[in-house]
Amino acid sequence: MSTPAGNFIHDIIDADLESGKRSEVVTRFPPEPNGYLHIGHAKAICLDFGTALKYNGRCHLRFDDTNPTAEDTEYVEAIKEDVHWLGFDWGEHLYWASDYFEQMYEYAVQLIKQGKAYVCDLSVDAFKEYRGIPTEPGKEPEGRQRSIEENLELFEKMKAGEFADGAYVLRARIDMASPNLHMRDPAIYRIKHASHHNTGDQWCIYPMYDFAHCIEDSIEGVTHSLCTLEFEVHRPLYDWILKELEAYQPQQIEFARLNLTYTVMSKRKLLELVQKNLVNGWDDPRMPTLCGMRRRGYPAQAIRNFCTEIGITKTESLSDVALLEHHVRDILNEKAPRRMAVLDPLKVVITNYPEEQTETFDLPNHPNNEEVGTRSVPFTRELFIEKSDYLEDAPNKYKRFTIGREVRLRGAYLATCNEAIKDADGNVIELRCTIDPESKGGSAPDGRKVKGTIHWVSATEGVEATVHLYDRLFGCENPAAEEADFKELLNPESLQTVTGIVEPEAISQPGEAFQFERIGYFCIDKDSTADVPVLNRTVGLRDSWNK
Incomplete structure (x- = not known):
């Protein structure tokens, strides 16, 4: 068994509390409601909520619902269920980015009045061309020279719905020569004529994530805004916006996200697997989604233990799924009742x-x-x-x-x-x-x-059951690193279905887990019925981790 890795974030918090820089700890878990959570999100959930628990603080569940065309209440409810399933609770601290749309709009107007934001009419392609590359300065768009009065008038017309999607964006005026592309006058508002699940048709302009996120943290009094490492280059923008608005400023700290062998973590790729029917939905037990792992029979405690052991670092790495399976076995070996089955x-x-x-x-x-x-x-x-x-x-x-x-x-x-x-x-x-x-x-x-x-099982008293034997979703260890289309790397043997005979006591309520002696750990599938029992293999008996 390997030793749990350290947690440099808690070292920072310890120093903040000791020095008096902070007197309390407030974190947040900020999912976008545009898909289901996966094991990578579990690491963030355990860190955000676990940190708040450690320091007797609080953790907010906040939905960053700034893109109505990609969001759905189905995802909202699924996210709530997953967080609760992992063993955490936000109490009264449930928030939405859309709660702050009016405040965000006023902040955008404030930046325009300060000469720190302007309306731009470049197309998407022209926007990228003008922004340039990190080693060469970008070009200033014509709209950058508009007067404050013109920008205020155009922004108000954007809000009134007078322009089509994509006709204009509001950009922060920062530095078109910055080596950090995210600081080259990033877009902070865009036009989207789309109904929002919380605000309906009240708005047709919506804040960009980078603009909204720091404001949400500030309004809620977050002390430590914990993000994955890809947001490190966004931190200067996070700090710039709050400084220009003279708003309370949380501390953003980045950590390495979780990457797991034999799967992909891209929400876009997971969505593609679902939409092209290459898996049987978001909760397919082969998926790295939390609802898929729950359906497969993974105990929440095993996922929490896994996240604790891999630790929090600044170094990107690939975690072995065998370690996760080890923790699953560790919990099930202790808790799962034994039964006999013949497959x-x-x-x-x-x-x-x-x-x-x-x-x-x-x-x-x-x-x-x-x-x-x-x-x-x-x-x-x-x-x-x-x-x-x-x-x-x-x-x-x-x-x-x-x-x-x-x-x-x-x-x-x-x-x-x-x-x-x-x-x-x-x-x-x-x-x-x-x-x-x-x-x-x-x-x-x-x-x-x-x-x-x-x-053994009695041939006359045993119960015939459909048994799903799950294996790795992908046939290679790190599909994200391969040049081939990730869909071509799927493991054709990731699901085998057999008809087994199980002892009568192995048929119970959906979600209940068993160890089938000499075979492995299984659970009752959510679609199981008394007439057609369905069981899913959670994990085999053999534990090869770190041997």
Whole structure:
């Protein structure tokens, strides 16, 4: 097990509190409601809310809803659910960027009056051309020379809806020669004739994210605005806007975002997978979305533990999904009740067991926790075992069924394989076995040692279930680094569906997790019904992390 990485942000906060620079800690988690949250957002959620908890402060949940054409209330509700699922609560501190649209508009007018903003009519392509490249100064657009009065009049007409989308933008007047492209008179307002989910048709101009974000932080009294590393080059603009407005100024601190092997974190790419039906929706258990991981059976605590272990640094890195799976196993191994299931069935007939008889065996729900009790497992003449638990030409070290070998049927009897029935193609389709009636419970009365133990399910009392076997979504470790179209890198074996037989106690409420003995961890899918049970493989039993 690796040691959790450090947290330089908490070092900064400690110093701020000690020096008196800050007397409290206020953070915020500011998602844009234009998609579902993924594991990368989980890192930010754990940092933002976890920091507030550590310092007895508060964390705001604030929706940066400044782009009505990409936002939806579906995403809003999903984000709330994900934050709560991870174990955090914002209490009364739920905010929206749209709460501050009037204040933002007044601030924009203030910048115009100060000669720090102007209306520009360049097209998108011309805007980029005039901005130039970092090593050469940009060109000043003609609109930069407009008078304050002209700019105020044009901006008011923009607000009144007199211009088409894209006809004008309001730009901050900073420095067209700055080596930082984000400081070369960035756009701070654009025209969008689109209805907003909170404000309806009240506005047809909307603030740009960089303009809105710092103002939101300032209005809410955020002390430490924690952002991922790509916002580092935006920080001078963050500081410039608040300085020019003479507004309260939070401290923006950047950290490296989470990148995970065998997946992509781009919201645009994830959306493309959904829209092109390459996955079965945002909550497809192969997706790195939090709703997908929840559906797959990942415990929230495992995600929090993973985020703690990878730590907070300034260095971009690629985290191994095997570490995340290790934490999933760690939690499920402790909490998940045990059940038996057969995913590749081979029939076994116990020839010396009465045909009509059914008896039950009490098996522990968990081998290390007697407090969770036992469950009754039905045993009958006909059983199913895994096909891999029989081998015709078995080596001496093989501990499972072969002709003449005795094995333990988990918690039931000792059984010996006497005959293998084959079909016309030579495939084994049935085993004929006998049990030792005196070995009830799986112990030999004479004390003889039986090395092999296999799981089983009654052929008549077991329940047929659809089982989804999930694997890595992509076939390469770092698809984001490959030159090929990321969609061509999808793993064709990322989902296999089989029909399994499970013991009756393995069918319960959606979301409940089990360990299928000798197979892996599974959970009941949200679409599961009593008539058509559906189970998802969460993770296999083997933990290869850091070995």
